[in-house]
Amino acid sequence: GIQVEQSPPDLILQEGANSTLRCNFSDSVNNLQWFHQNPWGQLINLFYIPSGTKQNGRLSATTVATERYSLLYISSSQTTDSGVYFCAVEGASGTYKYIFGTGTRLKVLA
Amino acid sequence: EAQVTQNPRYLITVTGKKLTVTCSQNMNHEYMSWYRQDPGLGLRQIYYSMNVEVTDKGDVPEGYKVSRKEKRNFPLILESPSPNQTSLYFCASSARLPRSTDTQYFGPGTRLTVL
Numbered sequence: 001g002i003q004v005e006q007s008p009p010d011l012i013l014q015e016g017a018n019s020t021l022r023c024n025f026s027d028s029v030n031n032l033q034w035f036h037q038n039p040w041g042q043l044i045n046l047f048y049i050p051s052g053t054k055q056n057g058r059l060s061a062t063t064v065a066t067e068r069y070s071l072l073y074i075s076s077s078q079t080t081d082s083g084v085y086f087c088a089v090e091g092a093s094g095t096y097k098y099i100f101g102t103g104t105r106l107k108v109l110a
Numbered sequence: 111e112a113q114v115t116q117n118p119r120y121l122i123t124v125t126g127k128k129l130t131v132t133c134s135q136n137m138n139h140e141y142m143s144w145y146r147q148d149p150g151l152g153l154r155q156i157y158y159s160m161n162v163e164v165t166d167k168g169d170v171p172e173g174y175k176v177s178r179k180e181k182r183n184f185p186l187i188l189e190s191p192s193p194n195q196t197s198l199y200f201c202a203s204s205a206r207l208p209r210s211t212d213t214q215y216f217g218p219g220t221r222l223t224v225l
Contacts, residue, residue: 001169031212033213033214035214035216041198041218041219042218042219043200043202043216044216045214045215045216048212048213086152086153088153088214096158096160096166097155097158097169098143098155098158098214099155099169100145100152100153100154101152102150102151102152
């Protein structure tokens, strides 16, 4: 099945810094989403982005489907950005199964 | 308010005692899914449902059952729980179509401990 790898596994930033999180996937995808899990465990969807670029405030994401990777950019990080960031993909074969990466744990220091 | 609800939020039980975790969504979504989250493993899909009476296995279905008798509800059933099913469980739903809105919305999670 499709493999999803995220990097880096851990990241510590000072407030105000920028960061780039990466998601590599091993096959074509129908669907790619980025999620943020806050320190209380709640999962919030950030982007639905099987291809192209989207922006939402300080966050933006780019997926290059032909090269099988996606990037999540966080600019001017805040302590509230702390948590774990997951990407999840659904294979292009249309199985409706989602595969999650193991996540990037981000800690933003005040 | 659009939401996915799960009950109970926390549960401690013993090996072999049947339990059900309920999941309900009020967004009229076709697609619903169950995941378990374990340290270092991310989220793994247990079962999913494309619509009423249509369910299929995810990556880790062993030891679990589901049913989808109504569009809004998707309960997860553990017929004979074992300690290796101790985990954090999430229910999710999405509209599926149009594709541009096909994003999953997650419930608050259910932390299950099987002794």
